[in-house]
Structure formats: C-alpha cells, structure tokens
Amino acid sequence: MSVIAAVSQFVLGALFDLNRPGHYVHWGFIQLSVANLVVIGIMIVLFVAAILIPYRREGGDR
Amino acid sequence: MTVDSERESPTRNLPGILEEDAEQWTAKLRNAAIDALPPQRLMPDRQPAYVASWIYVFGVLTLAALAVVIVTGMVLAIMGPTWWHVSPVGHFVNSLHLWSVESFFAFMVVHLWGSFFMAAWRGKRRLTWVFGAFAFLASVGTAFTGYLSQQNFDSQWIGTQAKDGINSTGAGAVFNVLNFGQMLMWHIVLLPLAVGVIVGVHVLLVRRRGVVPPFALDEPGAPDDPPGSSGTAASAAIEGEA
Structure with missing residues (x-):
C-alpha cells in the first residue's frame, strides 16, 4: 500500500466510518441519508454563492 | 456541374443553390438549418x-x-x-x-x-x-x-x-x-x-x-427582437459588452 493511500485511509477513515450502516433522517414518509442531505446542502450553498459572488471579468470591473 | 451565380435562387440567402435545385429536400433542409442557426449564432464570439x-x-x-x-x-x-x-x-x-x-x-x-x-x-x-x-x-x-x-x-x-x-x-x-x-x-x-x-x-x-x-432586462415596453439577434431586445442592446 502506498504512503498516500495509507495516510488518506487513516485521515478519511477517522472522519467517515464506512464499515457501519449509514445515518438516516426520517421526516414522515421521507427518509434521507445524512450523506445525501449534506450533498443537497452543498448544492444550495453553491446556488446561493453563484448568485451572490460577483463574476470577475477580464479587464477590470466594468 | 458548375455553379452559376446568376442562376442562384434570389429568395435564399445561401450561395451555391441553383434555382432548379431549390425545391430539393437537401436544399430545403440546408436552408432551414442555416436560417435557424446561422454560424455566428451557433458559435458566437461574445455573450450578453x-x-x-x-x-x-x-x-x-x-x-x-x-x-x-x-x-x-x-x-x-x-x-x-x-x-x-x-x-x-x-x-x-x-x-x-x-x-x-x-x-x-x-x-x-x-x-x-x-x-x-x-x-x-x-x-x-x-x-x-x-x-x-x-x-x-x-x-x-x-x-x-x-x-x-x-x-x-x-x-x-x-x-x-x-x-x-x-x-x-x-x-x-x-x-x-x-x-x-x-x-x-x-x-x-x-x-x-x-x-x-x-x-x-x-x-x-x-x-x-x-x-x-434577467427579469429587469425583459420588462414590457422593451422593443421587439431585431432580426438576427440571439435573444431579446435587451440582450441585443448590451451584446458585446461582456
């Protein structure tokens, strides 16, 4: 195993334990995995950021 | 067959179409495609x-x-x-x-x-x-x-x-x-x-x-799209500024 693989396994393994059932949230008949919920949250953050952050144009701020 | 420019159909904007060929489906299809998507619109250099x-x-x-x-x-x-x-x-x-x-x-x-x-x-x-x-x-x-x-x-x-x-x-x-x-x-x-x-x-x-x-540029009262523009009148008005 390479050093990078060993290090990444050690670091990510500590953050996300994949050797166990996933976590889920329940809301009535809706059931969502926490992983998917995080992805949806990131997409919403991306959407809001894309609207709010100015687009840098070539040649200055005209 | 050589193309005679004097015999080209005057009603079409495509060069190289003989009048007797203008009714062929290939000519019609080509005309329709170029009318709908002229090259400058298909691959524009600038955006609004x-x-x-x-x-x-x-x-x-x-x-x-x-x-x-x-x-x-x-x-x-x-x-x-x-x-x-x-x-x-x-x-x-x-x-x-x-x-x-x-x-x-x-x-x-x-x-x-x-x-x-x-x-x-x-x-x-x-x-x-x-x-x-x-x-x-x-x-x-x-x-x-x-x-x-x-x-x-x-x-x-x-x-x-x-x-x-x-x-x-x-x-x-x-x-x-x-x-x-x-x-x-x-x-x-x-x-x-x-x-x-x-x-x-x-x-x-x-x-x-x-x-x-955006909505602000597309409000009622804006002039109609000019021919050949790639979007609304508002977009055409500011086209080239991006």
Missing part, C-alpha cells in the same frame, strides 16, 4: 453582459461533467468488468465515472434551479426548458441503470427494491430491472444515446434563442 454571472456557468459545467462521464464510460466499455473491478487503474476510472455522474447531477440541478427562478422559458424558450426537463429525466434513467450494472451487492439490492415499483407501473414486462444484460444494454447504448441527442437539441435551442436575460 448579463451572462457574466456564476449562475450561468452551471450549464457548461454540466456539459463538462457529461463529457467526462462519456469518456470514462467508453474506457470502462473497452476494458471490461474484470478490469474495473480488480485493477487499481480500473478502480480509479470506475470512480471517475461515478463521481463525474455525481457532479453532472449536482451541476444540472443547480442549473435547473437557476433556470427555474429566472423563468428561463420566457422569450420563446419553452422548448429549451422542455428539452432540459427531458434531459434530466433521461439522465435519471441512465444513472439508475448504471447502479444496476455495478455487479455488486449494491446493484442487487437496488434491483430487488426497484422491481416492485417498476412492476406496479406495468413497465416490468418489457423493462426487467433484474435482467442484468438488459439493464447493461439500456445503460451503455439506448439511454446514453437518448441523453446525447436530447442534450444536443437543448444546446442548439439555447444557441437559437440565446440565453435568457
């Missing part, structure tokens, strides 16, 4: 100023992710299941295929949100919106059959969970999610073809009608 926003980037990000999906899928098809299940490089390309699909959907949904809140169907852009929706649905089907093609416990679980839902629609008679060969063929032939064609039409429609302007 309002396109300088990050929200407009997500459409092309979706296309970029789709390109990675297709290329990695082709590599997987060339090398075969043993390679992508066993070898480290195969694992890597397999992961690239998965994560480019994840990126594709994330970018596509943000693009969808942006298009929805801008009411991107304005200005005769209804078909663009409809083909975007079809692209989304076809992509969901492609991703679903991809999960069924993994050849692991995950695909078995998804297949057995999905069969009852599919059967309840009546589609199970011709679309059997437990039939691995059929799902693989749908995943690597039929559905990618559908997604490719639909996305292609979507992009051509975007080029034909132009990118939808």
Whole structure:
C-alpha cells in the first residue's frame, strides 16, 4: 500500500466510518441519508454563492 | 456541374443553390438549418453582459461533467468488468465515472434551479426548458441503470427494491430491472444515446434563442427582437459588452 493511500485511509477513515450502516433522517414518509442531505446542502450553498459572488471579468470591473 | 451565380435562387440567402435545385429536400433542409442557426449564432464570439454571472456557468459545467462521464464510460466499455473491478487503474476510472455522474447531477440541478427562478422559458424558450426537463429525466434513467450494472451487492439490492415499483407501473414486462444484460444494454447504448441527442437539441435551442436575460432586462415596453439577434431586445442592446 502506498504512503498516500495509507495516510488518506487513516485521515478519511477517522472522519467517515464506512464499515457501519449509514445515518438516516426520517421526516414522515421521507427518509434521507445524512450523506445525501449534506450533498443537497452543498448544492444550495453553491446556488446561493453563484448568485451572490460577483463574476470577475477580464479587464477590470466594468 | 458548375455553379452559376446568376442562376442562384434570389429568395435564399445561401450561395451555391441553383434555382432548379431549390425545391430539393437537401436544399430545403440546408436552408432551414442555416436560417435557424446561422454560424455566428451557433458559435458566437461574445455573450450578453448579463451572462457574466456564476449562475450561468452551471450549464457548461454540466456539459463538462457529461463529457467526462462519456469518456470514462467508453474506457470502462473497452476494458471490461474484470478490469474495473480488480485493477487499481480500473478502480480509479470506475470512480471517475461515478463521481463525474455525481457532479453532472449536482451541476444540472443547480442549473435547473437557476433556470427555474429566472423563468428561463420566457422569450420563446419553452422548448429549451422542455428539452432540459427531458434531459434530466433521461439522465435519471441512465444513472439508475448504471447502479444496476455495478455487479455488486449494491446493484442487487437496488434491483430487488426497484422491481416492485417498476412492476406496479406495468413497465416490468418489457423493462426487467433484474435482467442484468438488459439493464447493461439500456445503460451503455439506448439511454446514453437518448441523453446525447436530447442534450444536443437543448444546446442548439439555447444557441437559437440565446440565453435568457434577467427579469429587469425583459420588462414590457422593451422593443421587439431585431432580426438576427440571439435573444431579446435587451440582450441585443448590451451584446458585446461582456
């Protein structure tokens, strides 16, 4: 195993334990995995950021 | 046969069409295609100023992710299941295929949100919106059959969970999610073809009608689109400033 693989396994393994059932949230008949919920949250953050952050144009701020 | 410019049809803007050939379907089709998408509109050098926003980037990000999906899928098809299940490089390309699909959907949904809140169907852009929706649905089907093609416990679980839902629609008679060969063929032939064609039409429609302007630039009272403009009058007015 390479050093990078060993290090990444050690670091990510500590953050996300994949050797166990996933976590889920329940809301009535809706059931969502926490992983998917995080992805949806990131997409919403991306959407809001894309609207709010100015687009840098070539040649200055005209 | 040589082309005589004096005999060219004066009613068409295409050079090189003889009058006696103008009624041929090839000439008509070519004329219609050039009328709908002249080269400067098909591949423009400049975009309207309002396109300088990050929200407009997500459409092309979706296309970029789709390109990675297709290329990695082709590599997987060339090398075969043993390679992508066993070898480290195969694992890597397999992961690239998965994560480019994840990126594709994330970018596509943000693009969808942006298009929805801008009411991107304005200005005769209804078909663009409809083909975007079809692209989304076809992509969901492609991703679903991809999960069924993994050849692991995950695909078995998804297949057995999905069969009852599919059967309840009546589609199970011709679309059997437990039939691995059929799902693989749908995943690597039929559905990618559908997604490719639909996305292609979507992009051509975007080029034909132009990118939808923000609401403030599309208020009533603005003059009509000038001929040959790529979008609304407002967009044409500021075109070239981006």
